[in-house]
Amino acid sequence: MPAKSGEHVSCVYVVHFPDANAIKIGCAQFAHRRLNTISKDFGLPDYENGYLLRGPCSRDIHKIEKKLQKSVHEFTIAPTNNMNQVIRGSGESEFFEPTSMSIILIELFKVAKKCKGTVISGIPRK
DSSP states (O other): OOOOTTOOOOEEEEEEETTTTEEEEEEESSHHHHHHHHHHHHOOOOGGGOEEEESGGGGGHHHHHHHHHHHTGGGBOOOBOTTOOBOOOTTGGGEEOGGGHHHHHHHHHHHHHHHTOEEEESOOOO
16 A cells, blocks of 8 residues: 555565566555555565665655666566466556566665665565
8 A cells, every 4th residue: 555645654675576576666654564455466475585674764765766666677577477467556567577686685785874774684574
C-alpha cells in the first residue's frame, strides 16, 4: 500500500520475488505490509535475503528510491509468471533483473554511508 498523503515513509527496501524472477526496489513506512500487499500480484518475496535502508536519511527516502532505480534502469523488466505472461500490478515498473542486485547493493551502501543511514539485511515480517 503506497504511503498516504502526509504519512511518513521510513525505509527503502530491496527484495527478490522468486516467482516473478525479479528484484523490487521500493519505499514504505512498513516494508512488510507493503510487500504482503504486492505479494498477491508477484508471489512471496524472499524476506530473509532482502535489505532495508533506515535512519536519518528517511526524509529523502523517495529521492533515494529513485536514485537506486535509476542506477539499474537498463535492467528494468516487467515481471512474468511461470507461463511468461507479464504480471500487472502495483509497483510493476520498479522491478529489475536479478543480475542487477550487486549494483543495487553497492549503490545502497554508498547512499547509506552518505546519509548516515543503516542497511539492515533481512526484512522483518512484522
